[in-house]
Amino acid sequence: MQPALIEFRHIYKVYGRGEAAIKALDDVNLTIAAGDFVAIMGPSGSGKSTAMNILGCLDVPSGGEYLFQGISTANFSREQYTLLRRHMLGFVFQGFNLLARTSAVENVELPLVYRGMEARERRQKALAALEQVGLKGRESHTTQELSGGQQQRVAIARAIVTDPAVLLADEPTGNLDTRTSIEIMDLITRLNKERGITVIMVTHEEDIAAHARRLLRFVDGKLASDSDTDAEGDGHVA
Numbered sequence: 001m002q003p004a005l006i007e008f009r010h011i012y013k014v015y016g017r018g019e020a021a022i023k024a025l026d027d028v029n030l031t032i033a034a035g036d037f038v039a040i041m042g043p044s045g046s047g048k049s050t051a052m053n054i055l056g057c058l059d060v061p062s063g064g065e066y067l068f069q070g071i072s073t074a075n076f077s078r079e080q081y082t083l084l085r086r087h088m089l090g091f092v093f094q095g096f097n098l099l100a101r102t103s104a105v106e107n108v109e110l111p112l113v114y115r116g117m118e119a120r121e122r123r124q125k126a127l128a129a130l131e132q133v134g135l136k137g138r139e140s141h142t143t144q145e146l147s148g149g150q151q152q153r154v155a156i157a158r159a160i161v162t163d164p165a166v167l168l169a170d171e172p173t174g175n176l177d178t179r180t181s182i183e184i185m186d187l188i189t190r191l192n193k194e195r196g197i198t199v200i201m202v203t204h205e206e207d208i209a210a211h212a213r214r215l216l217r218f219v220d221g222k223l224a225s226d227s228d229t230d231a232e233g234d235g236h237v238a
């Protein structure tokens with residue numbers, strides 16, 4: 001049997017010591033299969049960002065074990081974490097996090113520069129990724145010449161240009177109006193369905209979470225519920 005893509009075994013994250021210690025994550029057990037589309041919700045301070053940081057190898061748990069494709073990351077070196085991040089994970093943030101005064105195509109090429117890819121191949125891949133997110137014709141526009149929705153599309157192109165197994169999205173529509181949010185969610189849903197990218201997304205909005213297939217709710221650092229949505233994989237509430 002294939003191991004799950006992602007597994008949390010008794011994950012704890014504790015900040016501070018003694019009386020002041022805060023359990024940001026408290027014995028979280030979780031498996032996510034390849035190709036799933038998971039939304040994470042919960043009140044402020046419930047541990048969502050902490051969980052995303054551990055999933056994204058930006059932070060390590062205080063206890064428990066994080067397995068990726070069945071391999072424990074517990075004894076990973078800093079370099080191994082970096083490799084896992086660069087080769088398997090793509091990130092999208094609420095604030096887009098693009099370089100200003102830099103063209104869309106150059107922003108998308110950036111992760112390929114870190115990989116040491118040759119310039120021509122890099123450009124080709126970045127242009128293809130921009131086309132995939134519906135930005136053909138805007139490749140040379142700089143960040144400030146693009147709308148918020150277009151900037152998020154560039155950020156998504158940058159996240160998928162490396163062909164990651166997992167897209168980690170932290171409130172990807174948090175800075176967008178309703179119509180643009182729906183367009184971005186349709187794009188993310190398409191990437192999940194057509195390219196098979198596993199999507200894990202934090203959101204505060206129920207109707208954004210409804211695009212996912214599965215919904216995890218955190219309360220006080222614990223995984224309080226884990227249920228299927230009504231999306232049935234088509235990205236829309238039935």
Ligand SMILES: Nc1ncnc2c1ncn2[C@@H]1O[C@H](COP(=O)(O)OP(=O)(O)OP(=O)(O)O)[C@@H](O)[C@H]1O
Nearest residue numbers: 015016022024042043044045046047048049050051
């Ligand atoms: N670096 C840190 N040092 C100390 N405490 C922290 C740190 N990061 C998070 N915490 C605490 O851990 C708990 C979980 O925080 P976390 O940021 O994961 O919550 P969240 O669900 O993402 O909240 P929000 O929706 O407000 O972003 C909170 O009580 C928070 O104050």
